[in-house]
Amino acid sequence: PFIRYSWRHQLREFKSEYRVVALDLRGYGETDAPSHKENYKLDCLITDIKDILESLGYNKCVLIGHDWGGMIAWLVAICYPEMVTKLIVVNFPHPSVFTEYILRHPSQLIKSGYYFFFQMPWFPEFMFTVNDFKVLKSLFTSQDTGIGRKGCRLTAEDIESYLYVFSQPGALTGPINHYRNIFSCLPLQHHEVVMPTLLLWGERDAFMEVEMAEITRIYVKNHFRLTILSEASHWLQQDQPDIVNKLIWTFLKEETTRKRE
Numbered sequence: 001p002f003i004r005y006s007w008r009h010q011l012r013e014f015k016s017e018y019r020v021v022a023l024d025l026r027g028y029g030e031t032d033a034p035s036h037k038e039n040y041k042l043d044c045l046i047t048d049i050k051d052i053l054e055s056l057g058y059n060k061c062v063l064i065g066h067d068w069g070g071m072i073a074w075l076v077a078i079c080y081p082e083m084v085t086k087l088i089v090v091n092f093p094h095p096s097v098f099t100e101y102i103l104r105h106p107s108q109l110i111k112s113g114y115y116f117f118f119q120m121p122w123f124p125e126f127m128f129t130v131n132d133f134k135v136l137k138s139l140f141t142s143q144d145t146g147i148g149r150k151g152c153r154l155t156a157e158d159i160e161s162y163l164y165v166f167s168q169p170g171a172l173t174g175p176i177n178h179y180r181n182i183f184s185c186l187p188l189q190h191h192e193v194v195m196p197t198l199l200l201w202g203e204r205d206a207f208m209e210v211e212m213a214e215i216t217r218i219y220v221k222n223h224f225r226l227t228i229l230s231e232a233s234h235w236l237q238q239d240q241p242d243i244v245n246k247l248i249w250t251f252l253k254e255e256t257t258r259k260r261e
Helices: 004-014 042-055 068-079 095-104 106-111 113-117 123-141 156-166 173-179 211-219 241-253
Strands: 061-066 084-090 197-202 224-229
Touching: 004 156, 004 241, 042 068, 061 068, 068 084, 068 095, 084 241, 095 106, 095 211, 106 113, 123 156, 123 173, 197 211, 197 241, 211 224, 224 241
Parallel strands: 061 084, 084 197, 197 224
Antiparallel strands: none
């Protein structure tokens, strides 16, 4: 979810009017992948986004993120509000909602069990490689967790692209190290999001309960739009690219300057 390939549909769609940049987060693809988990603390990842934006010659952007990338997008918006003109998040609630909800709802704790599995050294990486990356293939293609049960299914070429990235030597350690630092800047000292925000959610998300989406509203002190797609999966921007792109266009073109009371 954090490699730039997952945004292929949006890169094609929005380049007509925007300079669109999709990132491999540190540790993914061909980025630098330091081996120590301390290099993947959330404050490092937030600073990466700021530094990349500045290196591209900008001081403001529309910021969009999915899943763990959504967590980072929320935190960038909270920590560097002057940088984000509009925020778009796909299938991840405000971080405070996530941490509070998971403590009160065992069902979400179970769905997030992989976060705790990933705390183990080396073994999670090994499990993903077993049987020619069967677990990884299943993650993207199975009936329960896969992309596009009712939408755009992954092509064989798409699957090969993912497997190529993750089958490189050491390519799994960086991504899993992200999860080994999930609590590195939580609880938050500041919670409020002050820019217009769009939250898109696939209701059939196997990992995130949809109830968290509506609760997120209380932390956004500006225009907040939530759209829940009933037949969509966790991988929303790949699963339902046409409707996701349409919803993003609508949000981008809106005059959303009014403050919420």
